[in-house]
Amino acid sequence: MKTARWRKILGWIGLYALWIALTLFTVLPIYWMFVVSSRSRVQLFDAPTLLIRSFYIQNYTGPLSDPVFQRYLLNSLYIAVGNALLVTVLALFATYALSRWRLPGADNIFFWTITNRMAPPAAFLLPLFLLYTQVFRIGNWTLFDTQIGLILLYCVFNLPFAIWLMKGIMDGIPVEIDEAAMVDGASQWTVLWRVIVPLAAPGLAITFILSLIFAWNEYLFAATLTSVNARTITTGLAEFVTVTGTNWGQMAAVATISILPALIFLVFVQRYIVTGLTFGAVKE
């Protein structure tokens, strides 16, 4: 009896030790980045210490007052918000159609949308680059290096995910509710805006936030399909590496800024992240 109890206590201690260690392992690299962002060049090469005794704010004010960097940040904001809005609205329409109509071939269409997300981006860099610079052009205007170009492009991975996520939510709203509204004389448009949207609002918010984070985080397409005007914060962060004599403190500051949106929404999205990343195949 006594040994069983000791065993149980040891089990709990082990469990907590494991999870505290894991938490430290998870947080440490990000915390270290923050620490580096608080130090000047000279302070950095002292012996590593995890304490923040003074804050070298110039690492943040430097990039933030630089017009180039401001533009990167604004571009990221426009593109992420624009893409998230577009994706959420398109997914709302698409899943309303998929859930409420019996369209011929709807299952195949649904599956086809997902395959778009599975393709490795490296395989699509080149064709997209060519399409954006050479093929989709009106006179001298191309989609290359434009915000709208990236907003459209990010649909390739965000829209399939949004459709998956919204499909489950849409199917969860009983058809009887919209039928009742239609008996009362509402048109299908009215049903969509007055009945479905309010009921699906939490799901729409999650779709919006996750799309926003994914679009904000994207690097590879942004790096190849922009040159000057539409560069985003992630490409700005990567540019620090190529410059000789990297200013590590500033790089850490920019990296910290770049993960802020994700940090802000972390608590809201953490329950949906698995559904989001498994294309809805595994629900929590």
Next chain:
Amino acid sequence: MRSNRLGWLLLSPSLIVLFIVGFLPFLYVIWVGFHDWNIFAATRGMTWAGANNYRRLVFDQDFLAALWRTLVFTFTVVTSELVLGFVLAQTLTRQFPGRAFFRTIYVLPLVVAPIAVGATWRLMVIPGFGPIPYFLERWFGIQYRIGTYAEHAWATAVLMDIWHWTPFVTLTLLAGLSAIPREPLEQAMVDGANRWQVFRYITIPMMMPVILTVVFIRIMDALRVVDEVYMLTNGGPGTATTLIGLHIFRVVFPKTDYGYGSAMSLLVLYVTIVMCWLLFVALANVGKQKA
């Protein structure tokens, strides 16, 4: 009552967008892959090349090496993450105070931009002020230099990927574990099965669909890793950590060899599909035998 026309009308914007940015590039890459097309070449337009680009690829040592490296990388990280993730998911099936807190913190790496993941790990291992080389040298006398030693760069890349993606594997498996009905487990315990037997003959087979999903997604993602490694080591030292995505990115764009690059891209896509398919068949068979 519901006209199909409105249904199609609502669905069509999504389909048009996906067609333009998803399907059209796919068709285009097939078309370009059969051509010689180099912006800096003497003949500037596309000329038909048949399967020449693919013939060239099969003997391209750099390409094959990068592909092999990517396969090894994928195998290493996916195996480690699956084993680690399963153990951690098992500990999370119990309710304990602080569980919600640990879970939230643990999601953190998943929402950080891959490029920022590369940046954080680079800061961890910079010789001179990164804590990892500093303490390794101080306590164990190891000279940890990711810019000099290929193995160190490789180990850091693997560790970084494990840090980044184990939470995803853990939480997905946890979602699967929580959905397993309790009765068969309890029945087996009553019948005198020990924990290992329950795990081996009941939990694993019942978890097979979720395990397959996780492995499938992780393989797809690991095969296309670019951002993190680009930021961490820039593919170096030498080509020690040049994974296939980075190889395409670095070889094709400066050289503007579009036809060859398209063929390369398509082959990578093909390898990804074949890998996933093979794995699916293999694991599905294993699952059937054990069940």
